[in-house]
Amino acid sequence: MSTLSRAHGRLHMEGVDLAHLAEAVGTPTYVYSAGHMRSRYARLAEGFSGVDTRICYAVKANSNLSVLSLFAELGAGFDIVSGGELQRVLAIGADPSGVVFSGVGKRADEIDFALKAGIGCFNIESASELERIARQAHNLGTAAPVAVRVNPDIDAKTHPYISTGLKANKFGVPIDEAMALYRWAREQASLRIIGIDCHIGSQIVDTDPLLEALDALLALHDALTSDGIEIEHLDLGGGMGVAYQNEPDFDVQAYGRSVAQRLAGRDVAVHLEPGRYLTANAGVLLTRVEYLKRGAEKNFAIVDAAMNDLIRPALYQAWHDVLPVEEHDAAQERWEIVGPVCESGDFLASGRSLALKEGDLLAVASAGAYGFVQASSYNTRPKPAEVLVDDDAYRIVRRRETVRDIIALEQEALS
Numbered sequence: 001m002s003t004l005s006r007a008h009g010r011l012h013m014e015g016v017d018l019a020h021l022a023e024a025v026g027t028p029t030y031v032y033s034a035g036h037m038r039s040r041y042a043r044l045a046e047g048f049s050g051v052d053t054r055i056c057y058a059v060k061a062n063s064n065l066s067v068l069s070l071f072a073e074l075g076a077g078f079d080i081v082s083g084g085e086l087q088r089v090l091a092i093g094a095d096p097s098g099v100v101f102s103g104v105g106k107r108a109d110e111i112d113f114a115l116k117a118g119i120g121c122f123n124i125e126s127a128s129e130l131e132r133i134a135r136q137a138h139n140l141g142t143a144a145p146v147a148v149r150v151n152p153d154i155d156a157k158t159h160p161y162i163s164t165g166l167k168a169n170k171f172g173v174p175i176d177e178a179m180a181l182y183r184w185a186r187e188q189a190s191l192r193i194i195g196i197d198c199h200i201g202s203q204i205v206d207t208d209p210l211l212e213a214l215d216a217l218l219a220l221h222d223a224l225t226s227d228g229i230e231i232e233h234l235d236l237g238g239g240m241g242v243a244y245q246n247e248p249d250f251d252v253q254a255y256g257r258s259v260a261q262r263l264a265g266r267d268v269a270v271h272l273e274p275g276r277y278l279t280a281n282a283g284v285l286l287t288r289v290e291y292l293k294r295g296a297e298k299n300f301a302i303v304d305a306a307m308n309d310l311i312r313p314a315l316y317q318a319w320h321d322v323l324p325v326e327e328h329d330a331a332q333e334r335w336e337i338v339g340p341v342c343e344s345g346d347f348l349a350s351g352r353s354l355a356l357k358e359g360d361l362l363a364v365a366s367a368g369a370y371g372f373v374q375a376s377s378y379n380t381r382p383k384p385a386e387v388l389v390d391d392d393a394y395r396i397v398r399r400r401e402t403v404r405d406i407i408a409l410e411q412e413a414l415s
């Protein structure tokens with residue numbers, strides 16, 4: 001069954017009527033398709049079937065515990081970037097040895113937490129971090145499994161805020177400095193070298209920059225091997241793009257095939273850290289039109305979701321399709337889809353041709369990745385509920401936040 005379809009003019013996710021769901025759960029609400037996430041995972045696994053691959057789902061894209069459980073059941077490991085994300089994967093009973101820990105700013109307490117949990121690998125982003133991890137592991141009487149995240153200075157040709165593999169970015173170790181780190185690490189009893197890591201950016205639609213990065217990793221792999229340093233895995237990061245508007249869908253088959261060709265003859269496994277590819281098009285944000293406000297220059301549809309619920313349009317000028325949940329015969333007009341937040345940057349979509357009436361329900365598409373996870377309570381707006389659809393059933397997987405939840409931490413401080 002396809003993720004979104006229309007029956008009798010009404011939008012469905014899998015077998016669930018989204019208007020009924022909105023009636024029952026309220027708006028704004030994030031709704032995710034379990035079927036979509038499973039089929040994306042299967043497609044990626046199939047694309048890489050020629051390679052010994054571990055898919056480490058990037059928790060940051062959508063960290064709902066029920067989403068993490070779904071991927072754990074499919075056999076995924078996880079890519080985390082904080083102690084908080086580690087607590088999430090432990091909360092669903094995932095095996096910590098299948099978890100990789102990325103991020104430029106790992107605190108000592110987070111490193112200790114990960115070491116005690118038995119983390120699979122630390123992806124190291126600087127010489128100072130490598131030293132800190134060696135020290136913390138030494139103090140705990142253990143050896144930390146490490147991979148150096150190299151920055152290959154490759155342009156991922158994506159939005160500058162989500163490009164990470166250029167010299168100008170804060171991420172990784174310049175690739176020509178990596179060898180010295182590996183040689184230093186080899187001498188430390190509290191470090192165990194296991195991999196090489198790289199992640200050049202997100203929403204990459206073409207395989208070329210990713211393969212260029214892989215070639216850089218392979219050259220380093222050769223240099224390490226000749227130096228007697230053994231590597232168990234190459235972590236190629238995430239970054240595989242999705243179609244938001246009319247971009248071609250990222251070709252995982254071609255990517256997987258090219259990776260397999262390049263790895264022929266090498267005894268090394270591959271880790272992938274996909275987030276968006278697995279979840280973006282699994283999700284919609286359901287919102288209701290509160291007011292229609294026609295102006296001299298622009299028409300505004302003021303909806304009950306805002307930039308605090310979905311910040312991607314405001315932050316990255318991102319495009320999200322806006323679909324009417326129930327079709328009717330009002331005239332098509334051009335609309336700015338905006339929220340109630342007191343900022344002119346508060347928009348979900350701009351200049352969309354839609355037939356709208358007050359009270360209509362809209363589905364903001366491709367909202368399953370970097371949607372809810374980036375939500376805030378700005379303007380003291382409770383965060384949306386999250387719902388997981390599976391075939392013709394659905395389940396609330398995070399209850400709607402209440403104002404009581406938001407103010408509780410301050411109320412206890414009132415004198």
Ligand code: LLP
Nearest residue numbers: 058102199202203238239273274275276370
């Ligand atoms: N691995 C690392 C080390 C990362 O930094 C990221 C994403 C991923 C994996 C997953 O990348 P993906 O497969 O999802 O492209 N908030 C932005 C996206 C930020 C991505 C940050 N890092 C957005 O809404 O577009």
